[in-house]
Amino acid sequence: MKKCVAFHSYKGGTGKSTISSNISVLLVKMGYNVLLIDMDVYAPTLQTYFNQEPKYWINNFLFNTAEFENVIYDLTRLIKNFPNKKETQNELGKFFVAFANSSKEEITKLDGALGQDSSKLELLRKFILMKEEMAYENDIDYIIIDTSPGIRYWSINSLAIADLIILSLKMDSIDLEGTKKMATEIYSAFTKLGTKSLLLFNRAAGYCLPPNLIQETSYAPEANYANILSEQSKVTDTFKKEVDMEIIGNIPCYCDIQFDSKEFLTVLKYPYHPFTHLLHGLVEKLENI
Ligand SMILES: Nc1ncnc2c1ncn2[C@@H]1O[C@H](COP(=O)(O)OP(=O)(O)OP(=O)(O)O)[C@@H](O)[C@H]1O
Ligand SMILES: [Mg+2]
DSSP states (O other): OOEEEEEEOSSSOSSHHHHHHHHHHHHHHTTOOEEEEEOOTTSOOHHHHTTOOOSSOHHHHHTTSSOHHHHEEEOHHHHHTOSOTTSOOOOOOOEEEEOOOOOHHHHHHHHHHTTSHHHHHHHHHHHHHHHHHHHHTSOOSEEEEEOOSSSOHHHHHHHHHOSEEEEEEOSSHHHHHHHHHHIIIIIHHHHHTTOEEEEEEEEESSSOOOOOTTOOTTOOHHHHHHHHHHHHHHHHHHHHHHHTOEEEEEEEOOHHHHTOTTOOOHHHHOTTSHHHHHHHHHHHHHHHO
């Protein structure tokens, strides 16, 4: 196995699920075998994102009610059959996804088990074993983990088994402050153990210029937007120094993605979208880290 990459953030809605899903697909298109795991076990979304009705979940694997091969779903066909004829298809890798159960009962069960030390240890042992199994017994090149925001048991476990952590954040002050705290309190420990962690600014300014709808002469959108961009670049530079982490990317907020009632694999739907272009760059960096 080449790498296990966890997508994490302080606040919710920073693009972890969107980016981890799109990146997984790009890696598959490059010929890699990828396993994407929904470890946002407290509020899973990948089942809805991929529109699947799984019989078994990662929860079943953790509680010994299913073998790992039963909880990973081969969704390579979704990429193969994606209706975009413009693209020439390279040899695809395999695309596996493991989903987390969003039922209240299952979430409570996981939380309940965490109250007992023996169950907690057993669940963690299973989780670590899963990575080993993928690395040595299955032909998986990349494990991509979509985690829960903040410092929660399964996020920390996901970070602990990752070789690389991508910490996504938006440019608002609450997210910046929280991320800074998390980076110094939590990430520094992982860095000491040899895990690399990188910052990914997402949903930043840089794409949608607000129109001057009211035609008011005192408000000039271009000038205002130029200020925002300049301010943003100062904030990212300062932040990078303060947390002592490298920045792997800076992705603008694309209104067409933001307001799409169901964003689904933009990298396949719009291969020439600037979002796709940036994610190609991100994947290239991931490969070379
Ligand atoms: N660069 C972007 N431009 C525009 N919209 C984006 C961008 N990145 C993500 N989004 C949108 O932002 C919303 C939140 O993204 P997503 O669900 O991936 O975040 P998340 O970090 O997984 O959230 P949560 O922590 O709640 O699981 C989605 O509607 C997604 O389509
Ligand atoms: Mg998510």
